[in-house]
Amino acid sequence: MADARMNRQVLLVSRPQSEASVDNFRLVETPLPPLEDGQVRVRNHFLSLDPYMRGRMNDTKSYAPPQPLDEVMIGGTAGEVIESRNPAFKAGDRVVGMFGWQEYGTSDGSGLRVVDTTHVPLSAYLGAAGMPGVTAWYGLNGIIEPKAGETVVVSAASGAVGSVVGQLAKAAGCRAVGIAGGEEKCRYVVETLGFDACVDYKAGRLYDDLKAAVPDGVDGYFENVGGEVLDAVFARMNAFGRIAVCGMISGYDGKPLPMKAPALILSQRLKVQGFIVSEHMDVWPRALKELGEGIASGKLKYRESIAQGIENAPQAFLGLLRGKNFGKQLVKLV
Ligand code: NDP
Numbered sequence: 001m002a003d004a005r006m007n008r009q010v011l012l013v014s015r016p017q018s019e020a021s022v023d024n025f026r027l028v029e030t031p032l033p034p035l036e037d038g039q040v041r042v043r044n045h046f047l048s049l050d051p052y053m054r055g056r057m058n059d060t061k062s063y064a065p066p067q068p069l070d071e072v073m074i075g076g077t078a079g080e081v082i083e084s085r086n087p088a089f090k091a092g093d094r095v096v097g098m099f100g101w102q103e104y105g106t107s108d109g110s111g112l113r114v115v116d117t118t119h120v121p122l123s124a125y126l127g128a129a130g131m132p133g134v135t136a137w138y139g140l141n142g143i144i145e146p147k148a149g150e151t152v153v154v155s156a157a158s159g160a161v162g163s164v165v166g167q168l169a170k171a172a173g174c175r176a177v178g179i180a181g182g183e184e185k186c187r188y189v190v191e192t193l194g195f196d197a198c199v200d201y202k203a204g205r206l207y208d209d210l211k212a213a214v215p216d217g218v219d220g221y222f223e224n225v226g227g228e229v230l231d232a233v234f235a236r237m238n239a240f241g242r243i244a245v246c247g248m249i250s251g252y253d254g255k256p257l258p259m260k261a262p263a264l265i266l267s268q269r270l271k272v273q274g275f276i277v278s279e280h281m282d283v284w285p286r287a288l289k290e291l292g293e294g295i296a297s298g299k300l301k302y303r304e305s306i307a308q309g310i311e312n313a314p315q316a317f318l319g320l321l322r323g324k325n326f327g328k329q330l331v332k333l334v
Helices: 052-056 122-126 131-144 160-171 183-191 206-213 227-234 262-267 281-296 310-321
Strands: 006-012 025-031 040-048 077-084 094-097 104-107 151-155 175-180 197-200 218-223 237-245 271-274 304-308 328-332
Touching: 006 310, 025 310, 040 122, 052 310, 077 104, 077 122, 094 122, 122 328, 131 160, 131 218, 131 237, 131 281, 151 160, 151 227, 160 175, 160 218, 175 183, 175 206, 183 197, 197 206, 206 227, 218 227, 304 310, 310 328
Parallel strands: 151 175, 151 218, 175 197, 218 237, 237 271, 304 328
Antiparallel strands: 006 025, 040 077, 040 104, 040 328, 077 094
């Protein structure tokens, strides 16, 4: 374990030319300064690793500014207050924040949220009961607007967002169909998460297997992946179908996306809408309440891939970009 007075941090030190690599990151140790009035210090227990971080590594125009070089990598964190000179927090509080890839976070408390871990584990606040869960909730309810009896398809179905999308669609009375990479992920999606079917896009029969899994076509598609998966689902869209464009991870890590699908938007009169979850803060309280209740009652299931130690954050992040995670990717620090 690190010395209590030292903070281990992972910095972004260079930008990838194509695929990201561990050389883009550097682990450093810095002394923790004494706490000032109004400040709170948190021992991070979990880092959230998320696909959006790959976009921040590039210096390109986007909805968010790039991650500055030689600074701590951005990211969601969940941990415990160990020292507080801020009346809103006390030692022992479990908190969720955005301290990034480091063992300790120090701040004035803004953006830090105390969470109740009686019924919902701390780590879940970075997954199904946190940003990925709200993403699923918003894209499904706010854009796809599922009706009972409809078919909803979601890609990256075993992941943090996708797993919640399918379970919420099922609860809304829909046929929920996942697309995931590999037999094991697909088995989990059907047997544990309760989807009606799951298509293994790595089996080499994507188009035919999808067609068989959606006999009545697709009314709602929650897009997480892009590329050939998006093309295949587009081809099965029903008239007046809705597509929530949430992410296109297959194009994030230096591989341009082939785009054949857009012509079908017109021919099938599709509603295709992109969104960014942090621009819909109004829905967060309701979504978090419903998701937390689902987890506490055991109805909403989720899975985590947990890497150990801050030094393994870069490798785990690259694994996430290559589909090596199985469920929400976290790094455990304590
Ligand atoms: P996941 O837990 O789903 O992990 C990423 C998964 O993507 C991998 O496990 C892999 O699963 C899948 N994947 C599919 N195709 C590829 C490919 N070509 N290369 C690599 N991985 C691939 O991540 P999240 O649930 O956190 O995120 C899912 C999507 O949602 C991402 O696109 C992300 O950017 C987006 N997102 C968007 C937000 C928004 O506000 N718009 C907010 C949060 C997330 P498999 O093995 O099944 O292929």
